[in-house]
Amino acid sequence: MNRSSIQSHLSSYRNSSFLLFRQRFALSFLLVAIAITTGFCQQPSRADQLNDEQIIEFYQRAQGSGLTEMQIEQAAMSQGYTLTDIAKMRQRMAKIKQQSNRTGQLSTDTLSSRSQQGTLSQRPLSSYDSLNLLRRDTVRRPNIFGASLFKGTSLTFEPNLRIATPRNYVVGPDDELMVEIYGNSTESFRLRVSPEGSVRMLNLAPIFVSGITIEQAEQRIVGRLRQAYQGLNRPNSGTYASVTLGNIRSIRVTMVGEVVMPGTYTLSSLSTAFNALYLAGGPNPETGSFRDIQVIRNNRIIRTIDLYDYLLRADKKDDIRLLDQDVIRVNDYGVRVEIVGQVKRPAIYEVKTGETLKNVLSFAGGFTDRAYTFSLTLRRNTPRELRISTIAQEQLATFVPQSGDKYTIGEILNRYENRVQVTGAVMRPGDYALGDEITSVRSLINRAEGLRKDAFLNRATLYRERDNTDLEAIPFDVGRLMRNETEDIPLLRQDSVHIYSVRDLREPYYVSIEGAVNRPDTIPYVTNLTVTDLIALSGGFQEGATPTRIEVARRIREDTTKMTGSETVQIFQFSIDRELHLLPADARFLLKPFDVVYVRTSPRYELQQNVSVYGEVQHPGNYAIESRGERISDILKRVGGLKTGAFLPGARFSRRGTVIATDLGAILDNPRMSGNLLLEVGDSLYIPKLPETVSIQGAVLNPSTVSFTSGFHFRDYVTQAGGYTDNARQKRSYVVYANGLKDRTKRFLFFRHYPKIEPGSKVIVPFGPLTDDRRLSPGERIGLISVIGTMTVTLTTVIINLVRLF
Known part of the structure; x- marks a missing residue:
């Protein structure tokens, strides 16, 4: 064994020893807590001495220390607790949880919940997905x-973790099984499957459940529990148990x-x-x-x-x-083929052994409504190049695809194999099927329920498609054809028959009415239409209409080449009363297409036209112009005279927003003067009060408005405005009076005559061009004087010398 293996074993031993020490320490701590809390050495029934808070605290400490329920029960039994004590504690814990669930205060009950233990793998965004995102925008791939x-x-x-426990679920290590005992006895166990594949309850022997279904595990667990609960899950026993899946591995x-x-x-x-x-x-x-x-x-x-x-x-x-x-x-993949064109899902499909092209078409959803199903086009790879084949419809069920095949389903042509058409003046125009009932032009028109009454019978046209798809027009006499006076015309596919209407061969007919009617209009012509009918259709006469002067202008439709007169239209005149009665002589006059009816207006009929008079008059307001010859002086008589304080010289007369200068006082003194204008609609006349100011504007030092002072002249008012500026054009000064008239400064020889100033006048002094740029500087003035002096001396010397010579 090498050094690394020895270190690994020592590390594992230290970790396991530390874990065992931690569990033993937690267990000892819990047992001491139980002994201190309950005082079991002096009490005959220890579970009865625990209150609800102590039981909840005990279970929370036990779960927090990482001990399983089996280890907690084993520790309690080693300290002298009996199975009865443990059962009582479970019953009280279940009762506490049930009451807490009703009030929603306690959330420690996890027996009925299911959760996933450990961390599961999550799907990251793969490089393939990233590549696909790029390809969507750049390359169009099949x-x-x-x-x-x-x-x-x-x-x-x-x-779904909330589904009912699957009966075929295979139990394995780290799964948790929830055992519920109900009936005469109430217990609940939460058992975790050990790495060896077993679970333990109470002081019973371990039960091996790994590798079997949840249903088989339930049978084993119930069988083992019968050692503690006699007759469990048997009829009339009164005690039952169920096993469900808790937290899953x-x-x-x-x-x-x-x-x-x-x-x-x-x-x-x-x-x-x-x-x-x-x-x-x-x-x-x-x-x-x-x-x-x-x-x-x-x-x-x-x-x-x-x-x-x-x-x-x-x-x-x-x-x-x-x-x-x-x-x-x-x-x-084994065999892949591509289907494009008129199928519902064009894509690349994988084909298994034994499947035909018909199966592949079903994968693609079948043909679309516009698919050409008579045959398909196949592009197949060969050892050296490509090959094209045509697959008939009857071969689909037996044709075996090969890897790399590409099938193209075309679209049907936009043409009909048996269509004929009829349009125009027939009762039912449209498309019809060429067949047994429809074989000729006459049978097609009869199938369209015949000709309309407006059909033009002398000519119709049959349009036929030639071999090069160009259209050919074949005219025929439809009237004689329908009367069987000529031979019928056989029809071919794509033929189209057009029957003309008489309205198609003429200009649209209409009549018009103008003048003093309520709704002048142009309306379609109808037969037997009279002048009174047209006036009624246009809403009747206006108030100012003259019914006795109705004119009808009619086009000359005959051949005018031989006419000697200069008339271009025919004029007819009628006299109609307001009840739209024609005179007997004109009662039978009927309008013809394109007639224009004129209704004249009464020569003396006019709408009221107003002028306005306001200001210092007795009756200001709007006044209607009484006659075409009414003038300014006439309207002044109708307003009732002027009020006290009216300033007649300042009266202003306006027409279309523009003030027209008038001397109203002179007009009243002499109504025949040219300033007494004829009144027009919209004219206005304003008579102001006596103004008491004079305005000085323009090239003065202090433009202002001052009070009118009797005896002051033009220059007095300029003085009150500070006098003239340096660039004032005094000789161009003028005065604008309150009535719009103007008077300017006049000059005779060396004398200036300034205009008279009246109340309400405006004194205007125009500006002249600035002369500051033209003035010479002192140095320039000295130089100019020197030049002039030199020239003077030189000229004097020349003159003296000339005198001496002569």
């Missing part, structure tokens, strides 16, 4: 049927072969083969078989799984429960 079953995250095949299963993630996995003892396959990522889609998966137990194949049974028929017969040390081997 879909392998069944591979998607193990790629999803919502399907796990996890075992974990098992280890090895996945080998063509799986995505081979290895050994820790699973629940309730797990099945599908659960293990999911954890391992399922068969490798590239190389693994979905139909040849072997479950090996004790070096013997106990089941071969075909996943197609589950995928296609939801058959889980192969989803067997696994045992510890089972091996699942996924073999290489």
Whole structure:
């Protein structure tokens, strides 16, 4: 034995010794606690001396120390407790738990619960899954049927721990069995299967339960309990027992072969083969078989799984429960074929020996509604190249696929083998079957229930498809054909007959009405329509209509080449009363297609048109224009005069939002002057109060509004605004009066005449261009004066010299 082996044995011995010491110490501590609590040396019945809190504390300490119920009972019996004392304590504990469960205060009862012991293997995101996620966005790969079953995250095949105890469950080490005794005696035991495969109760001999089913284990346990409970589970005994599965163990299963993630996995003892396959990522889609998966137990194949049974028929017969040390081997696939085209599930399918192409098509869900089922196209690999074959429909049941085959199912053509059509002016246009009843054009029209009344009988067209798929038009006289005056025309496949309507060969007929009617419109023409009918259809006359002047304009439809006049339309006039009665002479006048009816408006009929007068007048408001010749002076008479304090020179007249300057005082003095305008709809006249201010704006030092002062002139108001600025254009100054009129500054020779200022006036002084940039600096001025002086002296010298010469 080498040094490492010796150290390993010494380490194991120290660990086991330490564990044994810890258990003995905990057991001694509990026994001392029991002795101190109960004082069993002086009491004849020790269980009766414990209260409920002491019993609960005792069990909680025992469970916290890691001791099993069997070890706790053995320790109690070694200290002098009898089976009766232990049974009484169990009964009281059960009673306490039952009462606590009713009130919801105690949660220490775990006899009826089931949990998983140990940590189970979890499925990680494999490299294959990551690669598939990338391939979805970059490369379009053929879909392998069944591979998607193990790629999803919502399907796990996890075992349900809350199911009833499976009767065929095989018990193994670390499983917990819950034994419930009820009836005349009440007991409950929670037994954990030892590594040797046995359980113990009370002071009875161990019971070997490993490797047998839960049902067989129940029989052994009940048989052993009959040593303590006579007649247990026998008729009329009054005492019964049941054994169920409590906390379950974990098992280890090895996945080998063509799986995505081979290895050994820790699973629940309730797990099945599908659960293990999911954890391992399922068969490798590239190389693994979905139909040849072997479950090996004790070096013997106990089941071969075909996943197609589950995928296609939801058959889980192969989803067997696994045992510890089972091996699942996924073999290489054998024969794979690909089906594309018009099937319900195009994919790559695996084929077993004895299956035909018909079976493979059933795997794909069969043909779609648009599939071409007369034959299939096969692309097969040969030792050197590819080969194409055609498989007829009757060969499907016997054709044996080979690995690498690719079957393509085409789509039916968008054409009919026996269709003929009739469209247009027949009672039932549509598609019909060419056959015994329909063989010619006449039989097709009769089958469509004949011609409509608007059918154009002189001509119809038969459209026929030629050999090169071009259409050929064959005209015929449908009226003579239906009267048997000409020979019938035989029909061929894809023929189409079109019967024209008389409406198809003319412009759509309509009539129109315009003018003083409530709903001017254009409506379809109908026969025997009169003028009064059309007026009624348009809602009748408007209030201002003139019924005595109705005009109808009619197109000239005859040949006009020989006409000598210049008329382009015919005009008809009518006189109708408001009750829509035609005069007797015109009662038989009927409208024709394209006639236009005009209803005139009364020459003196107009809607009320208002003008507004507001301000300092006696009766402000809106006034209707009484006549076309009404003027400003006329409306002033209708308002009842002016109020005291009205400022007539400041009156403003506005038209369409624009102020029109007027002198209202002059208009009242002389109504014939040109400023007395004719009134229009929307005009407004405003008479203000006497204003008491004057506004000075523009190129003044302090633009402002000052009070009107009698006797002040234009320049006085400019002075009140601080005077002119440097760039003021004084000679361009002007005044805007309150009524919109304007007056500007005038100049004669060296004299300026400034406009008169009235209350409410605006004094405007325009700005001139800035002259700061034009002014010369002092240095420039000195230089300019020097130049001028020099030129003056030079010019003087020249003049003196000239005088001397002459």
